[in-house]
Amino acid sequence: MVERGGLENRCPPSADRGFESLSLRMKILVFSSRKYEHKFLTLVNNQKHELTFADVRLSEDTVHLAKGYAAVSVFVNDNVSTPIIEELHRLGVKYILLRSAGFNHVDYAKAKSLGMRVARVPAYSPYAVAEHAVMLMLSLNRNIIRAHSRVMDLNFSLDGLTGFDMNGKVAGIIGTGTIGAVVCRILTGFGCKVLAYDVQQNDELINRYNVTYVPLEKLFSESDIISLHCPLMEKTKYLIRKENIDSMKPGVMLINTSRGGLVNTKDVINGLKTGKIGYLGLDVYEEEEHLFFADHSEEILQDESIARLLTFRNVLITGHQAFLTNEAIENIARTTLFNADCFESQIKCANEL
Numbered sequence: 001m002v003e004r005g006g007l008e009n010r011c012p013p014s015a016d017r018g019f020e021s022l023s024l025r026m027k028i029l030v031f032s033s034r035k036y037e038h039k040f041l042t043l044v045n046n047q048k049h050e051l052t053f054a055d056v057r058l059s060e061d062t063v064h065l066a067k068g069y070a071a072v073s074v075f076v077n078d079n080v081s082t083p084i085i086e087e088l089h090r091l092g093v094k095y096i097l098l099r100s101a102g103f104n105h106v107d108y109a110k111a112k113s114l115g116m117r118v119a120r121v122p123a124y125s126p127y128a129v130a131e132h133a134v135m136l137m138l139s140l141n142r143n144i145i146r147a148h149s150r151v152m153d154l155n156f157s158l159d160g161l162t163g164f165d166m167n168g169k170v171a172g173i174i175g176t177g178t179i180g181a182v183v184c185r186i187l188t189g190f191g192c193k194v195l196a197y198d199v200q201q202n203d204e205l206i207n208r209y210n211v212t213y214v215p216l217e218k219l220f221s222e223s224d225i226i227s228l229h230c231p232l233m234e235k236t237k238y239l240i241r242k243e244n245i246d247s248m249k250p251g252v253m254l255i256n257t258s259r260g261g262l263v264n265t266k267d268v269i270n271g272l273k274t275g276k277i278g279y280l281g282l283d284v285y286e287e288e289e290h291l292f293f294a295d296h297s298e299e300i301l302q303d304e305s306i307a308r309l310l311t312f313r314n315v316l317i318t319g320h321q322a323f324l325t326n327e328a329i330e331n332i333a334r335t336t337l338f339n340a341d342c343f344e345s346q347i348k349c350a351n352e353l
């Protein structure tokens with residue numbers, strides 16, 4: 001469904017955007033747009049650009065909708081591969097505005113080679129994602145879902161609900177960029193001993209928060225909880241796979257709020273079956289493209305891996321919602337439209353890929 005941006009909602013222009021004196025008007029088609037973001041995009045836009053909301057994903061079947069638009073805006077599961085970019089270019093689209101930090105799904109080199117400009121939202125609320133990761137840790141640890149459904153059934157038995165103190169546990173954080181750094185700080189507050197692995201060290205985490213950078217093998221073998229916060233790239237694809245799971249502590253807790261492809265789902269299912277993995281918290285999933293952000297409740301589930309994952313009591317899955325706070329969505333809207341302003345006025349954009 002394609003819907004025009006409701007222009008009746010207005011908000012004063014934000015002073016920090018710095019484009020208010022320019023009279024810009026770009027036609028932007030917002031793919032994969034959801035109700036929760038229409039309000040923010042419309043308010044922040046303040047009638048500057050012509051926004052059209054499409055709830056469909058950008059794909060081979062929907063790319064034709066972009067005809068007549070100067071820009072398309074896309075989210076994490078839109079198809080922005082080489083052939084789609086070529087088609088967008090043929091249709092006259094000049095700009096691609098990502099409403100995400102991650103850009104592993106975009107062939108931006110191809111876009112650049114065709115003279116198109118691509119920008120992302122590098123940081124919108126690291127707190128949203130970091131807090132969600134910690135929420136998964138605590139909910140799994142203290143069996144919150146099971147406890148709640150018991151209470152709803154007037155079953156106040158505590159058997160099977162025993163958790164562990166976070167205080168004193170070893171947490172291994174892979175990727176200490178914007179989000180991973182916040183996770184490190186929160187877990188330090190709990191009294192965890194935080195080990196970290198990153199290709200770049202963050203000195204503030206070492207000096208102020210007592211975080212210890214270690215080789216990946218040491219992080220795998222010594223952590224009680226492992227949380228992933230690095231990007232998905234060729235080098236990090238299946239970072240969590242059989243040989244690494246084998247080297248982990250028995251009963252380890254794994255949390256992935258980063259990208260599904262970091263984890264080999266089949267190997268993790270085997271780890272859960274043997275008990276090697278004691279808890280699994282996922283906000284992202286390897287095959288999420290075909291499942292997430294849509295209601296499949298009336299359909300027969302075809303995905304065998306997710307079907308198996310849902311049978312484990314010690315697995316907690318959310319549908320890529322770690323970013324979903326009011327603050328984050330407003331920031332995404334602001335930066336996306338800031339990027340559009342930069343492109344339209346042909347100036348340098350710090351968020352350009």
Ligand code: NAD
Binds near residue numbers: 180236320
């Ligand atoms: P960031 O770029 O600030 O940090 C990423 C960190 O990973 C950097 O410090 C980088 O040096 C490090 N890194 C790069 N290669 C590495 C490697 N091979 N091994 C270990 N570390 C490596 O990104 P961020 O904003 O902190 O986001 C982290 C990830 O979270 C993103 O890549 C994105 O995929 C994901 N994310 C998920 C959601 C969600 O809703 N679930 C929302 C936003 C971001």
